[in-house]
Amino acid sequence: MDKILRIDVGAEGGPKATVTPIGDYAGMGGRGMTSMVVSKEIPADCHPLGPENKLVIAPGLMAGSAASTSGRISVGCKSPLTGGIKEANAGGQAGQVMARLGYAAIILEGEAKDDSLYQVYVNKDNVDIAPADDFKMMTNYDLAEKIKERYGDKTAMISIGPAGEMKMCAASIAVTDREFRPTRHAGRGGVGAVMGTKGIKVIVLDDAGCGMRKPQNAEGFKAANRAFTDGLRKHAVTGQGLPAYGTNVLTNVVNEAGAFPTYNFKEGQYADAHKISGEVLAEMETNRGGNPTHGCHVGCVIRCSGIFMDKDGNYLTKQPEYETVWAHGGNCGICDMDAIASLDYMDDNIGLDTIEMGAAIGVAMEAGLLKFGDQEGAVKLLDEVGKGTPLGRILGNGAAFTAKAFGVERAPVVKNQAMPAYDPRAVKGIGVTYATSTMGADHTAGYAIATNILKVGGDVDPLSNEGQIELSRNLQIATAALDSTGYCLFIAFAILDQQETFDAMVASINSFYNLNMTGDDVVELGKKILSMERDFNKKAGFTKEADRLPRFFTRESVGPHNVTFDIPDEKLDEVFNW
Amino acid sequence: MNPAPQKLRLSRNMLSRLSGVFQKGIRVEIETGCTLESLLCDQWGIPIEYILRRISTLFLNAKPVDDISTARVGEGAVLALSSAMPGLVGAVMRRDGFFSSLRGSITYREAAAADSIRRGMITVKLFNLLIGELGPRFLARGFSVDSEDLPEELVQGLGNGHAGGEGIFVIDDSTV
Numbered sequence: 033m034d035k036i037l038r039i040d041v042g043a044e045g046g047p048k049a050t051v052t053p054i055g056d057y058a059g060m061g062g063r064g065m066t067s068m069v070v071s072k073e074i075p076a077d078c079h080p081l082g083p084e085n086k087l088v089i090a091p092g093l094m095a096g097s098a099a100s101t102s103g104r105i106s107v108g109c110k111s112p113l114t115g116g117i118k119e120a121n122a123g124g125q126a127g128q129v130m131a132r133l134g135y136a137a138i139i140l141e142g143e144a145k146d147d148s149l150y151q152v153y154v155n156k157d158n159v160d161i162a163p164a165d166d167f168k169m170m171t172n173y174d175l176a177e178k179i180k181e182r183y184g185d186k187t188a189m190i191s192i193g194p195a196g197e198m199k200m201c202a203a204s205i206a207v208t209d210r211e212f213r214p215t216r217h218a219g220r221g222g223v224g225a226v227m228g229t230k231g232i233k234v235i236v237l238d239d240a241g242c243g244m245r246k247p248q249n250a251e252g253f254k255a256a257n258r259a260f261t262d263g264l265r266k267h268a269v270t271g272q273g274l275p276a277y278g279t280n281v282l283t284n285v286v287n288e289a290g291a292f293p294t295y296n297f298k299e300g301q302y303a304d305a306h307k308i309s310g311e312v313l314a315e316m317e318t319n320r321g322g323n324p325t326h327g328c329h330v331g332c333v334i335r336c337s338g339i340f341m342d343k344d345g346n347y348l349t350k351q352p353e354y355e356t357v358w359a360h361g362g363n364c365g366i367c368d369m370d371a372i373a374s375l376d377y378m379d380d381n382i383g384l385d386t387i388e389m390g391a392a393i394g395v396a397m398e399a400g401l402l403k404f405g406d407q408e409g410a411v412k413l414l415d416e417v418g419k420g421t422p423l424g425r426i427l428g429n430g431a432a433f434t435a436k437a438f439g440v441e442r443a444p445v446v447k448n449q450a451m452p453a454y455d456p457r458a459v460k461g462i463g464v465t466y467a468t469s470t471m472g473a474d475h476t477a478g479y480a481i482a483t484n485i486l487k488v489g490g491d492v493d494p495l496s497n498e499g500q501i502e503l504s505r506n507l508q509i510a511t512a513a514l515d516s517t518g519y520c521l522f523i524a525f526a527i528l529d530q531q532e533t534f535d536a537m538v539a540s541i542n543s544f545y546n547l548n549m550t551g552d553d554v555v556e557l558g559k560k561i562l563s564m565e566r567d568f569n570k571k572a573g574f575t576k577e578a579d580r581l582p583r584f585f586t587r588e589s590v591g592p593h594n595v596t597f598d599i600p601d602e603k604l605d606e607v608f609n610w
Numbered sequence: 611m612n613p614a615p616q617k618l619r620l621s622r623n624m625l626s627r628l629s630g631v632f633q634k635g636i637r638v639e640i641e642t643g644c645t646l647e648s649l650l651c652d653q654w655g656i657p658i659e660y661i662l663r664r665i666s667t668l669f670l671n672a673k674p675v676d677d678i679s680t681a682r683v684g685e686g687a688v689l690a691l692s693s694a695m696p697g698l699v700g701a702v703m704r705r706d707g708f709f710s711s712l713r714g715s716i717t718y719r720e721a722a723a724a725d726s727i728r729r730g731m732i733t734v735k736l737f738n739l740l741i742g743e744l745g746p747r748f749l750a751r752g753f754s755v756d757s758e759d760l761p762e763e764l765v766q767g768l769g770n771g772h773a774g775g776e777g778i779f780v781i782d783d784s785t786v
Binding site: 267268269272273274276277279281282284285286288289290291301306307309310311312315336354454458459460461462465475499500503507522524525528592593595 | 626629630633634664666667669672673674690692693694695696697698699700701702703708709711712713714715716735737738739741
């Protein structure tokens with residue numbers, strides 16, 4: 033990965049590709065790469081849909097190698113949803129394939145001349161860019177079929193659906209999985225809208241003839257990667273819970289804790305949660321001939337994805353993630369798993385962030401457009417989004433926009449981005465991260481990474497407000513660093529609990545690049561990334577007042593614990609003091 | 611006057627049909643007033659090694675429990691048991707986990723003085739891997755559920771009383 037592919041979409045005669053050396057971006061991957069390019073090359077005060085914005089796509093540092101579970105791909109830009117810096121990442125095949133092609137980044141830049149669409153095909157020898165107006169307003173699944181006809185199913189596809197073409201703030205970028213289905217999404221922040229402004233409908237990556245990336249220290253890497261893989265397999269979460277039930281295994285537990293936002297964050301428990309749990313989902317998949325244990329890309333040993341079939345045993349969608357089940361389920365009072373799966377399929381097909389859409393529909397329900405629990409109504413609303421009707425365009429621009437349009441105060445957003453599936457009043461520590469993340473409310477911004485091993489900032493008093501602040505800071509630092517490697521965040525549990533697995537992960541990176549990186553270096557990388565992101569947001573006009581939860585979380589208590597979010601503002605302002 | 615509960619005998623291979631029942635909650639008669647540790651180990655005979663290794667997340671009355679040796683289980687309590695969960699919040703909810711402070715305001719803290727031991731009913735919920743691992747134990751001991759929470763095919767068995775097998779399954783049909 034020593035080169036960057038830049039595509040000037042405004043070049044005379046149509047988009048023009050240029051391959052440049054990696055240069056100053058050497059050593060960066062994933063979120064580190066995207067955030068560095070965004071902070072260096074994009075004027076922070078630009079309009080996100082304007083020509084100065086760029087879309088940066090970057091595989092993680094370990095992608096394309098034999099490193100286990102390392103296929104994440106990052107997408108960065110100035111976000112149309114938040115107005116700040118954005119990194120959204122996805123699984124699927126593209127990270128591995130792009131890395132094997134040798135590209136550390138693909139950057140879409142410039143101003144599209146007109147409304148024409150283009151497709152980009154990249155193989156080991158060439159970059160071909162061709163008109164693709166025949167794909168206009170095509171959904172992701174239909175597009176995948178067309179691409180498969182042209183290039184076969186051994187490639188990887190990065191694409192936008194109609195939502196991206198319509199430049200909606202909830203538009204995602206789809207990545208195909210092992211079966212060439214567009215099921216994995218860089219969902220958050222409206223990255224699909226930026227791809228839409230550049231007029232690039234689809235990027236096809238073909239690594240035929242490319243080998244796996246080779247480590248500098250082959251023996252050391254082989255041993256470290258084996259130990260790392262063994263650690264993932266033996267851990268209860270990565271070796272058993274996630275493979276058996278997927279991420280939706282969280283529904284029962286979060287609901288029991290009273291932290292499962294229900295009816296647009298009015299309640300903390302959903303009476304019908306047991307009908308939409310991961311346990312139920314896995315059973316349905318098994319009984320219908322689907323598969324509850326499936327890797328979203330080759331080389332994943334956790335395999336938390338799955339295949340969901342309809343009542344007749346036909347493929348409907350991939351296994352909906354926990355956040356999707358929450359957003360379209362409990363948050364909207366919908367307890368029919370088939371309906372939730374259909375909404376998940378529609379999101380993927382239209383190219384939408386499931387969290388943002390579930391939250392937007394929840395707001396619409398609160399506004400009285402439809403009743404909580406109206407699953408047919410929810411499907412109709414998503415259909416309107418896909419068609420781009422005036423109502424659909426309101427919803428497709430997210431929960432905050434929808435709340436404004438319909439005069440609803442209770443928009444569960446930070447920096448305009450919808451909160452994921454955990455109520456910050458019941459779990460205040462995650463509220464700190466929601467409030468202060470550079471990305472807007474984001475459950476992956478502060479993940480349960482081995483801060484205890486890294487000792488980021490030292491030990492903390494677990495019962496103090498300072499403890500919550502300190503932990504959130506440490507989690508955000510560690511997550512920023514891990515987001516740069518390409519390793520899936522779900523390795524976090526194994527490296528959290530098993531020192532030897534953490535050591536094996538670090539040894540894998542060191543032996544691959546012939547480095548001598550320590551925990552301190554990981555911390556410094558995380559701080560560097562966050563500092564770049566904070567600096568960009570500051571230049572974009574963000575002040576400390578942007579690092580707050582909506583006031584209703586401090587005013588309205590949520591049951592069953594009847595708690596409010598009461599972390600003082602001045603404490604939130606200390607998160608990034610280092 | 612409530613009708614007498616009907617009993618249904620089920621074999622262990624029917625356990626998978628009861629997954630939803632365990633998730634929603636079963637009613638179990640115990641000696642209330644004891645500590646959670648005593649309930650798990652002494653009354654239910656679950657090895658402490660298994661509890662420490664496998665039951666990493668416990669909720670008593672919807673509150674995550676860190677110290678099972680002090681939390682007391684009273685009449686009408688709701689106890690939920692889970693193995694380790696993914697995600698930050700999954701880690702946060704773990705018993706005595708590194709991130710437990712992030713949910714400090716909802717953590718279970720025993721305030722009640724020790725009460726006398728007496729027979730009483732509690733609700734037990736089993737989640738994820740524990741359904742398969744602890745479910746047979748409860749099936750063997752017997753428990754009560756509302757018939758409306760049973761899978762349809764099991765409700766049909768109510769009329770016959772017993773469906774064969776080794777477990778005793780007591781159904782509270784007061785809502786029928």
